[in-house]
Amino acid sequence: MRQVFYLLIIPLFLLAPFMGLGASLVGFDEKAQALALPVQDINNEVNSLGESVFALRESARVMTDTIVEQEKEYQEQQRILQELASRSHEYKQDSDQIYEERILAMLGPPIDSYRSNRVEIKVFKLDELGYRGYIAKVKLFDPGAVKVVLGKDTLGQTETTSSAVARTGAILGINGGGFYSSVQGGRTRIMPIGNTVIDGKLVNRDFSPSNGDVFFAGIDRKGKMIGGRFYDKASLMGLNPWQGVSFLPILIENGQPQPVPKEWKTTKQPRTIIGEYANGDFIMIVVDGRQSDWSSGVTLERLQIKLAELGVKEGYNLDGGGSSTFVFNGKVLNRPSDGRERPVATNIVILP
């Protein structure tokens, strides 16, 4: 009995520490697992963040692709616009060219011409039934090439057209506005009729309102023709006149023939005309007269018809009679009716 006791007790006694150790290790694995990092929640957050980031990356890609595509479209539109502008420019040139050809077809072949970077001049002979003369078509590239010149550059003085042309070194010249004699202080002065503008300044001391059919015609600072009847200084100077003279009457305005005073209508006389085509080119016409073997002159009514045929949009009658003179390239081309050039108060010259 005692031995049995020892056989049971002693092993139990001996194994007691191991049993305690074993008991303490029971569930250790599960407890040890508790030491694992709580990554599940973090993982979920990271996954969620990752999905957002990847979605954002896709959006950024789409955005970039869209922008790049838009940039390409802009460039393509730019190319198309450039092409359209280029074509439009070509069509305009064609249109200008056709108009130029139509004008030239009406004027016939030029007898002389001149071209510089400031101006292009073509000179034509006018040979109609009963009258002869010369026409200059002037294309201005620089408004400064047109100049109104007082006789000897002095108000009250006179000068022939060829003298004014030679003195200023001009290539073309015609006589200018009308004039009248005025005795002041015992001295006779030749004064321009109406208003005369040179280099943007009114030459006559006081503005002269249009009286009857007296007009002012000239060019503005951009080289465009201006003209009409002006009754106050502000309305004239408001147009920024650069050069201009006065006479009467207006022949064509906005392409429409204007009423001509009866006393001017049917008389054949030497004439000087300045006008403008629709494309801005100027036309200067001098018609000889009072020479039955050469040219009898032309009535203003007939001239209106001629100007309309030529396609002139604006036409102004300048001083005519013995004053009408046409000088080109240093030579008086027409035959002034006085048999020689008449000194006049103003001349219009085209500088080379």
Added chain:
Amino acid sequence: MPKTEQTPNDPVSTTSPETTVKRSTVFLVLAVWVLLVIGGYYVGKLYIDRSIQSVHQTNAVHIQTMQNQLDSMAGAIEEIQLALSNADQTLATSGITQENLNKKIEALDKQLQLLAESLAVLKEAP
């Protein structure tokens, strides 16, 4: 165990055979006990080490997974930065292109006006 014969001159042995058996038994039991302790130590240590190693591995795997995800996100963010930078440049270029486009439109408009004027002039041709 054979019994030792005692002589009169021999000192009387203080250790009886029974005691010797008992001592041997105790020694044996102690030896077994020590062996069991050592064995138990190794078994317990092995068990604990394995458990901890398992936790370490699990943690390492999780950390590695997160690291990969973060690397992937970092790459995506770099791509976004690059895309935004490119977009910014393209937008800047687009701004200039748009300006040029407007200028081209204005130029075309002007050209068309000139063409219209020219055609109007042509209408008045003789």
